[in-house]
Amino acid sequence: xxxxxxxxxxxxxxxxxxxxxxxxxxxxxxxxxxxxxxxxxxxxxxxxxxxxxxxxxxxxxxxxxxxxxxxxxxxxxxxxxxxxxxxxxxxxxxxxxxxxxxxxxxxxxxxxxxxxxxxxxxxxxxxxxxxxxxxxxxxxxxxxxxxxxxxxxxxxxxxxxxxxxxxxxxxxxxxxxxxxxxxxxxxxxxxxxxxxxxxxxxxxxxxxxxxxxxxxxxxxxxxxxxxxxxxxxxxxxxxxxxxxxxxxxxxxxxxxxxxxxxxxxxxxxxxxxxxxxxxxxxxxxxxxxxxxxxxxxxxxxxxxxxxxxxxxxxxxxxxxxxxxxxxxxxxxxxxxxxxxxxxxxxxxxxxxxxxxxxxxxxxxxxxxxxxxxxxxxxxxxxxxxxxxxxxxxxxxxxxxxxxxxxxxxxxxxxxxxxxxxxxxxxxxxxxxxxxxxxxxxxxxxxxxxxxxxx
Numbered sequence: 001x002x003x004x005x006x007x008x009x010x011x012x013x014x015x016x017x018x019x020x021x022x023x024x025x026x027x028x029x030x031x032x033x034x035x036x037x038x039x040x041x042x043x044x045x046x047x048x049x050x051x052x053x054x055x056x057x058x059x060x061x062x063x064x065x066x067x068x069x070x071x072x073x074x075x076x077x078x079x080x081x082x083x084x085x086x087x088x089x090x091x092x093x094x095x096x097x098x099x100x101x102x103x104x105x106x107x108x109x110x111x112x113x114x115x116x117x118x119x120x121x122x123x124x125x126x127x128x129x130x131x132x133x134x135x136x137x138x139x140x141x142x143x144x145x146x147x148x149x150x151x152x153x154x155x156x157x158x159x160x161x162x163x164x165x166x167x168x169x170x171x172x173x174x175x176x177x178x179x180x181x182x183x184x185x186x187x188x189x190x191x192x193x194x195x196x197x198x199x200x201x202x203x204x205x206x207x208x209x210x211x212x213x214x215x216x217x218x219x220x221x222x223x224x225x226x227x228x229x230x231x232x233x234x235x236x237x238x239x240x241x242x243x244x245x246x247x248x249x250x251x252x253x254x255x256x257x258x259x260x261x262x263x264x265x266x267x268x269x270x271x272x273x274x275x276x277x278x279x280x281x282x283x284x285x286x287x288x289x290x291x292x293x294x295x296x297x298x299x300x301x302x303x304x305x306x307x308x309x310x311x312x313x314x315x316x317x318x319x320x321x322x323x324x325x326x327x328x329x330x331x332x333x334x335x336x337x338x339x340x341x342x343x344x345x346x347x348x349x350x351x352x353x354x355x356x357x358x359x360x361x362x363x364x365x366x367x368x369x370x371x372x373x374x375x376x377x378x379x380x381x382x383x384x385x386x387x388x389x390x391x392x393x394x395x396x397x398x399x400x401x402x403x404x405x406x407x408x409x410x411x412x413x414x415x416x417x418x419x420x421x422x423x424x425x426x427x428x429x430x431x432x433x434x435x436x437x438x439x440x441x442x443x444x445x446x447x448x449x450x451x452x453x454x
Contacts, residue, residue, distance in 0.1 A: 009148045009149075010149055013149055016145075016148075017074065017141050017145050020073075020140060020141045020144070023137060024071050024133070024137045025061070028089055031130050032057065032093055032130070033053075035123075035125060035129075036053075036100065036126070038122060039119050039122065040100065040104065049100070052099065052103060053103075056096045057096045060091065060092040064091050064435075065088055068084035068087050068436060068439065069084045070085070071085065071137075071138070074146070074149065080439065081138045082134055086130075086131045086134055087435075089130045090127055093126060093127055097120075097123050100119075101119065142176075146176045152179065153179055153198055153199045154178045154180050154181060154198055154199065154200040154201070154202060155183070155184065155194050155195060155197070155198035155200070155202065156180050156182075156183045156202040157184050157186060157202065157214065158204040159206060163205040164204070166410070167202060168183070178200060180202075182194050182197070186206055195214075195218060195221065196221065200224040201214070201218050201223050202227075203226070203228065204227075205230075208230075208232060230416075231386055231419060234420055235423055236250055238423035239251055239253075240253070256392060256425050257393070265430065266362075269359050269365050269366050270359075273356040273357075273359040274360055276356055277356050283350075284353055284354075287318055287345070288318070299318065302316060305373065305395065306377050307364065307371055307395040308392070308394040308395065310388075314363075315358060315363070316354040316358055317354055318345055318351040318352075318353065318354060319351075320338055320341075320351050321337040321338055322339055349440065349441070356397070363395075364397060365393075365394045365396045365397070366430070366434060367397070367421070367429075367430045367434060368395050368396025368421070369395055369401065369421070370395065371395035380411040384412060384415065387415050389415070389422070390415060390419075392422050393422050393425070398440075399417075399421050399433060400417040400418060403433060403439065403440055
């Protein structure tokens with residue numbers, strides 16, 4: 001049980017974080033408006049321009065934070081919070097800046113739309129100062145939070161040693177949040193005493209009846225519980241509450257995407273992919289030349305991949321491996337087949353730009369489960385038959401598994417991440433994931449290869 005002193009410290013920690021969160025929002029707002037008002041006198045007076053700009057900035061801030069997350073200190077590490085808040089500020093500032101320049105295009109100000117005048121320099125300075133403020137406040141916030149919130153003494157319950165080891169590996173990355181004090185199996189004779197001593201209980205890979213029993217026990221004792229998601233958990237979590245007469249039910253919809261959503265999603269795929277192909281055509285041309293002249297080999301890499309309903313297609317990527325080597329299996333860590341240019345392309349995800357043509361053709365979608373190599377699919381399905389459930393949606397360029405996972409994420413975790421998307425599908429979710437794809441560039445381990453098999 002927590003003492004009154006511990007409770008007081010935690011309340012103080014929450015108060016400090018709340019004040020820092022307010023400082024972030026209003027500080028970012030003040031930086032943008034003070035610098036923009038230097039050349040825009042309507043922002044210094046009550047005016048239509050001021051009102052519209054205020055509404056745009058705060059509306060965009062709310063929308064971007066819904067996509068990238070807010071000031072989530074205490075829940076995430078510094079890097080993902082800083083990258084998310086920075087992208088939010090950049091998007092918000094750019095849209096508000098564009099709106100302001102459009103309003104300035106009139107007979108009293110500018111006769112033509114001017115995007116790269118003096119205001120643009122103030123915009124760049126604003127973004128730089130906001131990112132510096134974010135970096136400072138996030139680091140201070142996490143330090144303050146964990147100063148008053150000590151790591152939660154945790155019990156990890158798993159049935160198998162392999163599951164236990166994998167879970168320990170993942171939780172150990174967050175030592176400030178949780179301290180694994182004990183581990184146990186579900187049939188441990190001292191399990192009840194171990195649960196009593198713990199503040200947080202992790203449940204990993206347990207059967208449904210055992211997990212339900214332990215959930216009840218933890219709930220009665222007021223313990224924090226973190227369950228490793230399994231397929232039935234995701235399906236039920238995404239179901240709708242339905243009351244029939246006076247009895248509550250959970251409704252699982254077997255149709256994940258309606259005909260109307262399918263049409264809108266396809267039109268968005270064609271329009272956005274075509275637009276990006278046109279806008280990035282100079283960059284695509286330069287990369288193609290660089291790949292060819294690096295070793296004289298082919299520019300593109302083609303390979304059969306799996307998509308919706310078990311159909312196969314030929315995926316298109318910039319070649320990142322030596323022309324003399326075959327990409328017959330997934331890349332491993334420090335893979336000697338990957339060229340120096342290929343490492344850069346993989347790290348920045350630029351090798352995947354040609355897949356926009358796959359999307360235009362209809363082989364893929366912008367958002368969906370990542371198309372796997374046929375060799376991997378066969379192996380995964382033999383070990384995990386439910387891996388086939390990913391084929392309920394068309395393969396995608398990005399998705400939960402690409403944003404939250406890594407190149408070497410285990411098949412089971414990859415399935416769970418993809419099922420989060422499939423079961424929770426909506427057009428708004430597609431928009432969120434498209435914007436969040438930018439955060440992958442800030443994850444140094446997002447392209448980490450599989451461990452070498454010796």
